[in-house]
Amino acid sequence: MRTRVEETRKLSDSNFNDLRTLLNVVPGQIDYILDQFTHPKEKAFDDLDNINSLVGDGIYEHLKPKVLPVLKDIKDLAKDMKANRDTLVQVNTVLTDVKHSSAYLRTSLRDVKTSMEQTLTDPQCSFPAVAPTCNSIRKSLSVLDDSANFDHLPSLDGHITQLDGLLQTDLSSLVQKANESLSNIPEEVQNQTRDFITEFKKTLNSIQSDVKNISTKIPIQKTLSSFVRYINNSEDYILHYLPTMEECDSYRWLVCLVVCCLLTLILTFYLLGLLCGTLGYDQNATPTRRGCVSNTGGLLLMVGAGFSFFFSWMAMTTVVLTFVAGGNMEKLVCEPYRNKKLFQVLDTPYLLNEDWKYYLSGLVLNKPDVNLTFEQVYSDCKENKGLYATLKLDHIYNVSEQLNITKHTGDINSNLENMNIRIEDIELLDKTGMKTLMDLRSSGIDDIDYAAYLNATERSPTRVNLISFANDIQRKANQLPSGRLKTSLKSHADTLINIHQNQVIPLQNSMSTMNKQMKTLHYRTSGLKVRVSTTIFFLNSTQDFLTSQLSKIVVEESKQFGSKIISYFEWYLQWVEMTITQQFAACKPAATAVDSAVNVFLCSYIVDPLNLFWFGMGKATMLLLPAVIFAVKLAKYFRRMYSEDVYEDDPVNKVQSKPRVQTVPGVQTVPMVQTVPMKNMRHANSRARAEQGTQTI
Structure with a gap:
């Protein structure tokens, strides 16, 4: 998670550069599309000359x-x-x-x-x-x-x-x-x-001049400037809060590291206790004569159990907080984003703005009644369609109408049909x-x-x-x-x-x-x-x-010739429409930026590691309870006892021997019960204390 957060600056710079590149090439693409009028005009000139x-x-x-x-x-x-x-x-x-x-x-x-x-x-x-x-x-x-x-x-x-x-x-x-x-x-x-050819060539040259001037009539600069402003503001916002986010992430990293270290410390005590207890265990040794290694293993297990009681509340608190944050983000944001239900919520009429039916069309086109939805825009951009068709900019400026050849020439087809050719009988x-x-x-x-x-x-x-x-x-x-x-x-x-x-x-x-x-x-x-x-x-x-x-x-031949001339410009119009709808300002960088912000940064960089963290922490916390139980149970077999109770059961006479007191050097004398080694032996410290009326130290 920390590594991903450190890559956020690079990811944001890449996406903002892609968006700026997209906006910068739009004017050039418009000029390129309009300049392609030269091709049908030149073909028409060749046909007129022939x-x-x-x-x-x-x-x-x-x-x-x-x-x-x-x-x-x-x-x-x-x-x-x-x-x-x-x-x-x-x-x-x-x-x-x-x-x-x-x-x-x-x-x-x-x-x-x-x-x-x-x-x-x-x-x-x-x-x-x-x-x-x-x-x-x-x-x-x-x-x-x-x-x-x-x-x-x-x-x-x-x-x-x-x-x-x-x-x-x-x-x-x-x-x-x-x-x-x-x-x-x-x-x-x-x-x-x-004479007709000369005049018609002048008309086509005039049309080309009008077509080139269309780029000055398209309000592209105004639209692009607003988008650039949004991009700049977003980038400034990210750059402003990115250091704060990185600093907070450092604190988050320290807290998670401490919690993980505590769990690791508890696990370390348990592992060392198991290692020492297992290596030092001697089944022939009495509880008071157990070795130092075995006793150390038992003490380490008890220390691990003690740490579990002292620090488990911190692990549980961390699990609860990260679960609430990561689980809700996954279910409320990431999963709806992947199945596009989030867009359906955003596209609910009058949700984001009670005065607008469609929020996106009101924001982009200033026409909230136009059916322009987040889901449709995202899907079109994902397929790398043109921005003009995706945002339905034809409601602002219809390029096809401006490029209508008959509108500029006064019906070229009619002029060609009236071409005066008379062949004498x-x-x-x-x-x-x-x-x-x-x-x-x-x-x-x-x-x-x-x-x-x-x-x-x-x-x-x-x-x-x-x-x-x-x-x-x-x-x-x-x-x-x-x-x-x-x-x-x-x-x-x-x-x-x-x-x-x-x-x-x-x-x-x-x-x-x-x-x-x-x-x-x-x-x-x-x-x-x-x-x-x-x-x-x-x-x-x-x-x-x-x-x-x-x-x-x-x-008839004159009509066919005129139809052939017209077909060049009809082909040009069809190409313009196809280019504008499919290739002009292909908006895949916008969909990529949204995916980077939500699916990559939020979900992949933060939510997925966060969910993995709380899930792992939760499993570790749940395993603390059986670990404490096993540690306490095992410690009784590994630790050295100050006194021991021994009971001898005679399977023949059923007679209990008198207890005797065994003195351990350097230790206060306590009464111990020792039985003759038999097939069945068991320790009963509590029972011995009741019978002797002494206190076990």
Whole structure:
């Protein structure tokens, strides 16, 4: 207890320093909270500087899924239209060449056929040996003719001319212009909001100045000065009476020390008496012949018993006084403080002040009707909550209302919603481009008789393979005898081979090229009317969408942008409220100071040791009574007697021997009764005195 009391000064200094630190950091915490307004303002500035991407790109992203597919279809149509025109020109050129080559081949084959017929009129063919060969060759001349006729295929000049007219309208340029109109939306938004952004930044800077000035309006200095005054007065009071308390504690310590020393002295006599009596005890020695050590032990026990009678009243008085003080303090203060029933008593309405319902709210807020209780404040401070929320200082000054953004700006949200952004109607395709699409739909390119062209180009240019036919002529000519007929037939065979190489093969290549080109053209123009009609339908639908929904999309994106700006300041307000209620001026040092004063200093430092002291003293005092009884009883066996009474009981004769007097040197003669040592012996000093009529010394 003395050690704890000596630590009181250090404990009080630590708690008062914590409380002063708490009060000193409050203004800095307020300035820190208000300075955090810079963060939402800077984020708002960044968004305003990037409004072209945040709003403009948002508008573009809304329009892109609707507009870009249509523009792509138009661009693909323009690309296919140009490719179709080029393909038609190539097919038409090849068609002209094929017709010319086919006619030339027909003429060549007719000439060869005529020449061979004349050759077969040779008189040699009338010979029996030659006639079969000539007849066979003559019969085979019927297949020597062309099989492909391209004269019935019409020219494609009309379609080419029609496409040339459509291609005068550059649909790709029109599509590119529409794409540029969409891509320029972010830049257009930036240009239209430049003045608004400048004014809005000025407004936010003005709001920041107003927010910083809030700290000068908060009556924090007045409130803090009152708390500092309470702390200083409490510290002065403690420092003033602490020396007195330490001096009184010294007296208390001396009194307790004396009482403990007396009890220790009694215990010492008892222990020494037991030690000496036990060590010096001789069971064969008579009471008058007991040794000095045993006699000293008995005397020490009697001295301990005597001291017990003389000083027990001091121990009992000390126990009663400390019990009354420590027990009542434990039951009336410490235990109710730990289970918070003490706070419930203090929070009883009109108890501490009959004019105030709640004493603490009347003391702190000067509003006794506010439900501010000791228990609630202690619990909140124990959880290290903010002093602003714990003491309900919003009844004095509502920081949230002062930090209301709409109150300072005249409703920022309304200003942002009225942000003037107008995007002109985007024309995807002008009237000329629309007319071109409609003309393309009715151009009839997909109505070309592709089957006729494909059938004509898929045939062989000749009815028979000229190489095989020429080889057959040569084989048959070799069977003829030498002469003019044989030579002429071989010459005609060589001519056919030459026609195949110089006319048939180039014609076949041209027909193959034409066939591939017609297939490609047929693939691209297949369903052209449906495709163009679908494109025109979606083009009109998308244009109607832009006309009716573009302004709504702009307004929606503007609202989202405004909501994002507002969310920064709403987040700031939420953070301010959370910080003020949970972190601002965390009052755990106050709860710690109360715990230090009551639970630590009063209960742990004083009451608990005091209760331990009186409980120990009480047990020691209670044990004095059995200690006296045992000491007196034991002293009779340890002390040396001046006389002894001996009785001899004869178990046979039942005869009592005559008493005899034993003289002890240096001691007055007293009659003693001595019995013959028997099995049962007992001392009876009082009985001996009655029988002898003598006084025992």
